[in-house]
Amino acid sequence: MHNATAGLTEVTVPVQSPSQAQIARVAVLTEAQRRQFDQEGYVVIEDVLDPEQDLAPVMAEYAAVLDRLADSLLADGAIGSTYRDLPFDERLIQICVESGRTFSQFFDFNLPQKGVRADTPIHVGPAIFNLLRNPRLLDIAEMIVGPEIYSTPVQHVRMKLPKRAIPAAGPHDGLVSVVPWHQDNGVLLPEADEATILTIWAPINEATLANGCLQVLPRTHRDDLVTHCPTPEGVGIPDVLLPPGQPVPLPMMPGSLLLMTQRTVHSSLDNTTDDQVRISFDLRYQPVGQPTGRPAFPGFVARSAAHPETVLRDPAAWAKTWIDTRDRLAADQDPAYNRWRADAPVCA
Ligand SMILES: O=C(O)CCC(=O)C(=O)O
Numbered sequence: 001m002h003n004a005t006a007g008l009t010e011v012t013v014p015v016q017s018p019s020q021a022q023i024a025r026v027a028v029l030t031e032a033q034r035r036q037f038d039q040e041g042y043v044v045i046e047d048v049l050d051p052e053q054d055l056a057p058v059m060a061e062y063a064a065v066l067d068r069l070a071d072s073l074l075a076d077g078a079i080g081s082t083y084r085d086l087p088f089d090e091r092l093i094q095i096c097v098e099s100g101r102t103f104s105q106f107f108d109f110n111l112p113q114k115g116v117r118a119d120t121p122i123h124v125g126p127a128i129f130n131l132l133r134n135p136r137l138l139d140i141a142e143m144i145v146g147p148e149i150y151s152t153p154v155q156h157v158r159m160k161l162p163k164r165a166i167p168a169a170g171p172h173d174g175l176v177s178v179v180p181w182h183q184d185n186g187v188l189l190p191e192a193d194e195a196t197i198l199t200i201w202a203p204i205n206e207a208t209l210a211n212g213c214l215q216v217l218p219r220t221h222r223d224d225l226v227t228h229c230p231t232p233e234g235v236g237i238p239d240v241l242l243p244p245g246q247p248v249p250l251p252m253m254p255g256s257l258l259l260m261t262q263r264t265v266h267s268s269l270d271n272t273t274d275d276q277v278r279i280s281f282d283l284r285y286q287p288v289g290q291p292t293g294r295p296a297f298p299g300f301v302a303r304s305a306a307h308p309e310t311v312l313r314d315p316a317a318w319a320k321t322w323i324d325t326r327d328r329l330a331a332d333q334d335p336a337y338n339r340w341r342a343d344a345p346v347c348a
Pocket residue numbers: 158174178179184199201214266267268280281282283
């Protein structure tokens with residue numbers, strides 16, 4: 001009864017905390033923030049998203065994904081309990097440790113670059129779509145890419161695990177582990193070199209030096225694309241080619257956003273904690289009509305002043321674009337995504 005009453009009260013008398021009232025405004029970059037983005041190649045903007053309103057629905061969806069995953073692993077005998085009573089990150093860690101596997105593809109709203117099968121897991125739920133279309137995110141994106149905004153298909157959720165939860169045999173890729181120094185353009189096809197691609201990196205829980213926050217090399221966005229090499233952790237810039245400069249680590253609270261250009265050199269730290277999963281989204285927006293660098297994957301028009309009728313608003317239609325893509329790729333050859341060769345002299 002107590003819960004029902006509390007729920008009703010919330011609905012009839014919405015309580016607005018000062019921070020919620022502040023968050024409700026149209027999101028804008030101040031002149032100083034815009035200047036920092038232009039001059040340094042990155043900027044952190046605090047309190048753009050409301051953790052309760054904007055991020056909790058995403059985590060509720062992921063909790064349901066983890067429920068289903070735990071049920072099926074228990075049925076297969078891979079784990080001894082579903083660990084339903086543990087908080088999300090402890091539960092995910094326990095399930096990875098016990099099964100000796102990692103499960104990034106079950107949560108990601110993207111497909112692997114190779115070996116897509118008709119049953120490759122992908123989570124394209126409505127809460128994820130709503131986050132991609134969040135008006136405050138799009139307000140910020142509009143200030144960089146203009147009023148015709150395309151949500152590119154090059155985006156991920158990353159649940160970076162403590163080292164102890166990653167099996168020695170891997171995978172040690174950037175969805176669960178450290179990410180080497182790179183420019184985002186370096187992981188795209190050359191077709192996107194001249195595009196304007198904004199990366200918005202958004203932590204869902206607190207990102208710290210200990211659990212593997214991002215770090216940037218300021219002002220590197222003014223350089224051309226640097227040669228990258230394939231590495232076991234993903235495509236990265238070899239040490240000899242890393243531009244000089246002092247890395248700036250960026251611990252961040254949920255609700256804050258990091259904005260980067262497609263040429264800003266950045267990486268992320270190891271998760272050296274025992275019991276935390278660093279959960280974050282990296283989302284990308286660009287002007288409608290420019291190449292995304294991953295032509296085999298589907299994006300969508302997220303906002304359009306000129307052609308509002310082209311905006312995708314239906315979460316089920318969005319999900320279908322990915323499921324259809326999965327079916328097509330399962331039947332096809334792997335498309336090429338990377339321009340870098342492991343046998344280039346600088347990569348040896
Ligand atoms: O989240 C990470 O650890 C790396 C993210 C990244 O490279 C990006 O957002 O472009």
